[in-house]
Amino acid sequence: RKEVEQDPGPFNVPEGATVAFNCTYSNSASQSFFWYRQDCRKEPKLLMSVYSSGNEDGRFTAQLNRASQYISLLIRDSKLSDSATYLCVVKEGGGSYIPTFGRGTSLIVHP
């Protein structure tokens, strides 16, 4: 069974803190990786794709470790508006188009 595991949290951090989430996946054939953000009672929205070389978008950095089969998301200088659930998404390559979603990690940023 293909699995994507995340620590559900919640991670409760003060504004300005740096916080990191990990996500492990079981399928070594996985080739595409994403982080989505989901606000309460809203739909998931793409935060960033995760590339083999790692990538950064402002305060957000995503990394992939294929050997250990995990991806990570680092958020620097946390803002109140970063409070949300962060979903890890993993997809096989080749002919498979069905992504597997983690259950999400809840982040609460407080003043």
Add this chain to the structure above:
Amino acid sequence: GAGVSQSPSNKVTEKGKDVELRCDPISGHTALYWYRQSLGQGLEFLIYFQGNSAPDKSGLPSDRFSAERTGGSVSTLTIQRTQQEDSAVYLCASSLGLAGGHYEQYFGPGTRLTVT
């Protein structure tokens, strides 16, 4: 540009009734997915359409669930003889769906279904 739209946004129905949920994907997106999300739970894959290929129905929980995609665009998810456990948010997503592509999904706002 226009994103994925879904209708209705909310639906309350009595147990045993049939419901139809609609999804309009982003224009040009060949791949369309249906998911459901129960309160506090992760996304559960239901069905996937890619172009004119036969849909992947492997996630449908029972034969009460079916979906169509007409003309490669709009999709309808139908739940027959609804049960209380069908209560959830039903999310539709679309993507470019190019073969071997590293593509992301764009979600609609969802339909919140409540079965009483």
